[in-house]
Amino acid sequence: MVIKCYLTSNKGLSDKGVEYVVDCPVNNYVFKSISDLTWLIKQFIRKMNYNGELEFHSNENIGTTHMLYKYRICLEDKYIGIRVVSQYNSVIRILFTIPDRSLIPQVSFEKYDASKDIVKTNYRVRSGRIPPGQYYIPNLIVYSILGGLKGKDLSNWRIEIRGEVENEFELNLADLYTLGLKTIKTSFHCVTGWSIDEVEFTGPLLRNIIERAKPRESVKWIYVECLDNYSTIIPIDEALNDDAVIAIEMNGKPLEIEHGYPARLVIPQLYGWKSAKWVNRLLFLSEYRDGYWEALGYHPRGRVEYEERFKKS
Known part of the structure; x- marks a missing residue:
């Protein structure tokens, strides 16, 4: 064999x-x-x-x-x-x-060559439509696979923008409110199969932060690190989507700790493990790197519409 x-x-x-x-x-x-x-x-x-x-x-x-x-x-x-x-x-x-x-x-x-698992196709997951392999439930299920924040001091919290960019910088919560907020009403899809419909998230577009950072032409990925040591990786093309945000509010109220306060990613076209909570660093990379679930065989991109749950190659 x-x-x-x-x-x-x-x-x-x-x-x-x-x-x-x-x-x-x-x-x-x-x-x-x-x-x-x-x-x-x-x-x-x-x-x-x-x-x-x-x-x-x-x-x-x-x-x-x-x-x-x-x-x-x-x-x-x-x-x-x-x-x-x-x-x-x-x-x-x-x-x-x-x-x-x-x-x-x-x-x-x-x-592992992540490019073999990436196929370029334009699409959008529409609110209310059940994507393949999913089923709707009434309420969001909360996960904290690494134990959550466990009383961490958030008074000096920042998101660090690092990696292969012209401009490295940091943003605190007040800074995020000055970047121009967008509210999206969207479905949220967990890779385990459940979905909820019409949840609202508010925050600055990831695209605005990417444009300020000015990634090098070779950059293909954003590696996301979180306060609890969770991590995931996002193709930069997905982060440039019109409804990909760094959410600081949910359903019209500031995020609660269990939902990712101070800030989380929300990228509706990707499965929920990509919408990381408690984000504290965005690292721009030209080479692929496994995040937490990706290291366990989950897909480098994770598009809901195409059931990209696991790696293929």
Whole structure:
């Protein structure tokens, strides 16, 4: 069996005990049962020379078209997590979450090329329309996968604009109010499948900040860092959209902490994990870099209309 693998890491994952992720795309292995799936995983484990007991942990729906199966390999004093991504009973990725460097398998690693997963198409997700693989619920579900802010002092909060730009600068909350506010009424779509309709966000357009920063021509990505060590990455073209904002208000009121106060991204055409909360740095890059969920196999762009939930290449 020939296995293609990528090796990646992320600070937020490190905070949760995952130092590295080994990401293995699979060429649509069709399975009919958990036994079939377990057999495939054992082939990967054998190739990577892991010795330990394999345990099935859980599974969850990611939208109505994808399923995430979780296993783990139990070693003497540690375990390696395994995440199997399937679409319509076809395995498309297997990921190993590694707790320390000594457990990185001795295999050849390739460099992930995000450009292979980016296809240029103009579109807009319309409010009220159910996108593929989604379903509407009445209220927003609140996540804080890294524990939220836990009483952090926000009195000196700033968004830092850094990276491959002509102008690096910082913005506090008062500065954001001076940049010209836009209110958008939009749907919000979580990659797990739920959506809510007609939620309002208010804030300056990301485009205004990008224009002030003057990125170099080579810049293709904005890497977003947050106060809780969460991160994600956005193609700069998506950030230039007419309704991509740094939100400081929600439904006519200042953001509450649980919704991202002091400021969060809102990019309606992308799945919700891209609309990061508690943003404190925008880093302009010419080279792709995995954020938190991207390191776990999620798509580098994440367009809702095209169900870009997971990486393809």
